[in-house]
Amino acid sequence: MPIAEMSVNVPLILAVGAGVGLLSGLFGVGGGFLMTPLLFFIGIPSAVAVATGATLIVAASISGVLAHWKRGNVDFRMGGFLLVGGVVGSSVGVWLFTVLREQGHIDLVIRLCYVLFLAIIGGLMLVESARAMMRKKKNQSRRDHMHNWLHGLPFKVRFRRSRLYISALPPLAVGLFVGLLAGIMGVGGGFVMVPAMIYVLGMPTAVVVGTSLFQIIFVSANVTILQSATNQTVDIVLALILLIGGVLGAQFGARLGAKMQGEQLRGLLALIVLGVCAKLTYELVLQPADLFSIAEVARY
């Protein structure tokens, strides 16, 4: 029913935005990795969902980074190296996206990427929160960052805010990888970058979120511009509706989150992530109702 489709869509999209906003306020995550699959579920084409998701992340990261910047929790030098890698990675990502789209595999690749990453993140979070709940009272102090082979790499740079003197190569590589994900999946990549910054680069936790948000703004902006220039798949109207829902949802989520316990929250988020992952997997494995699909290639 085309009439219902159009008139139902705006409230539905608002609801999706609000839902993801609620989760991101509740759990303190970006929510890009949930927003894009939800857009798939309501029938937005994957390519549009990914490109529009990137636009949304620009807005979300801007509003996040301002707060961190004020507290001085952004390491601009580190952010700069992550950014250089990120811009290169995301440009390659968008190029790959375009190639895969022409070959008709983009839907599959995006969905497979999501299944893989949601499974990993959801699994890790579930294990982590279960452990945290069990040893709740034991106060374990975390080791300082590991000294490993990464510290033998050349091109050492001093990162004053992070109190680090390490090679510039790992931040570049982390940025590159996250940028690649951003280009193909339309996520900010905070869920990969934050753990990588803590465990691989050994950055202090305080500056991690602000610095990653700083990088995400520019990488997502790069993805938005490149996606719209090459694939014309950015929908400003869709992004704005999602954003309005998202802002309202996030406010509500943040208040709700203050009343709940951290481990339980993370456990809940892990279950949501795994649920989305399971649904995506099911859709990939289930025999489609129609084995044939069509796509427009040229207009006259």
Add this chain to the structure above:
Amino acid sequence: MRQLIPFLTILLALTLPDRAQARDITIDLTDPIVSITTGFTGTDLLLYGAVKQAGDLVVVVRGPARDEVVRRKEKVLGVWVNRDELVFDKVPSYYRIASNRPLKEFMNPEDADRLQIGLPNLDLRAKVSGKLLPEAPYDFREGLIRNLQRIGLYMTKPDNVVFLSEQLFRTRLRFPANVSVGTFTIEVYLFRDNKLQSTATTLLTVRKFGVEAQVYDLAHRYSLAYGVLAVIIAVVAGWAANAAFRKG
């Protein structure tokens, strides 16, 4: 001399026996233009007209042509993957027919085939590296039609043409929300005693209009600028959200 040609043509047309009198069918649309605005949910148009002598009518509506790639999924390692694909040449983006009674009752199959009336008679040609194939594989052809039917661009069954009197008729044409922009042709065939007597054609323009058109136009013609604009909007929106959040 060249400028005179249109003028001469008109003059010639005027001096020849009046064509309008010889015309068996006269048709018109309630509106020759469909404007797609934000919140467009599809529209109905009324095609109406008159025939000089009673007969059977078929109305065929076709949307602007485009190439469509049809892909078939296969199971690879437990996951359904697009494998074989075939490009169809100049596929009408919209196809719908209407008639006053079932086609079989007044049209012979040869005419239906020649005039491409009815989905089975639609001339859908596949092409491989630019060369048209003599005949498209049946399952791909069916897959193409099925997909277009599912999104409401191809009819599933013919609509009705209603005769208000012996001469006067009308039919309602439905254009769904996802209709493509461009020029649509509407052909009306008049049959009498199982023979094609006369035809009439009119055109319909579907275009985007207002904000919808501007956004679409910007995204496709100035796609880089559009991307930059999207980022600027996102930055402003993010900043505004942050400002609102601090107050709240």
